[in-house]
Amino acid sequence: MGIKIGKLAEMSGCQVVTIRYYEKEGLLPVPDRSQNNYRLYSENDVERLHFIRRCRMHGMNLAEIRQLLAFKDNPTVSCDWINSLVEKHIAEVERQIAALRHLKSHLQALLRQCPGGRHEGCGIIATLTECGDCPCCGSSCSLHKAEGTPAHGSSKSPEAAK
Amino acid sequence: MGIKIGKLAEMSGCQVVTIRYYEKEGLLPVPDRSQNNYRLYSENDVERLHFIRRCRMHGMNLAEIRQLLAFKDNPTVSCDWINSLVEKHIAEVERQIAALRHLKSHLQALLRQCPGGRHEGCGIIATLTECGDCPCCGSSCSLHKAEGTPAHGSSKSPEAAK
DNA sequence: CTTGACTCTATAGCCGCTATAGGCATTACG
């Protein structure tokens, strides 16, 4: 008892600022303070933070984690909704995998448009400029509509937790 | 010539605000204005916006699109870097697919922990609480580290463009 | 003449953090 925030961060593999953020978001309880105003955590908090981190890695967002924590703290109703939640996530993951596979085939088709080394008339630019149906799957291709494809280009480098 | 922003939005399948946003970001040129201060676009702008949208659907971020547009406007150098860019995206997409597949197996494992209908001792909660190795792949499982898994839970519903 | 559809600007919010600035507390070393 009396774990400081840096130690907790180390134990849970997340950042100090993230812990304070979770506190602000109401996922972690307001902790005791030492006489010099440092946050002091207990073993309970360690477990709770681990739970939160594990949920995050399973793709849960903070609102869902809040619900799960509320249930965990006070499991008065059936947990069927948790099964449904997980099923919903599985379906969403499957949707994303399908979208990414589709995207991949598009990108591969793009690559074939340009053999490289050329100084003008890049086939990739040309293909991206064309208004016609896509060479991969025609006018009904879902890439022609706004689809919930994750913007992989903007994902941070993992930088594996030290 | 003289396409108003609403029409352009309709033609390109994106929102009016998004067009203004692209202008602010320097992807679309500052357009002419009608005498009542409405933006007026040309066929060139239509093509440019289509190009941008198509790039977005291929997972390019705005910085990358800026580069592609600069090249398109003034293709003085070799386009090899565009091939590399697309290859980089393919690799990233593959990484995400692998991560999502892994995540899916985790979620499915979670589902098996709880047959449902029970009023306490939910197996999913218990599994997420446990500190031990994950039931799917042991302590070395990448889900135990911070991995660049897209937060599918927070993705907006596609709401397919009208 | 009012209603409704469209346009304009400016600002704030979304998510889950991450970064920065400025300051206090503790500890190690000389």
Place this chain on the structure above:
DNA sequence: CGTAATGCCTATAGCGGCTATAGAGTCAAG
């Protein structure tokens, strides 16, 4: 004892790619 390196504190702003809201001007139809 001084001082430098940590670690902790608060508060605020920024990331990406939009989306939402507020408040106001413009225009055509009924």
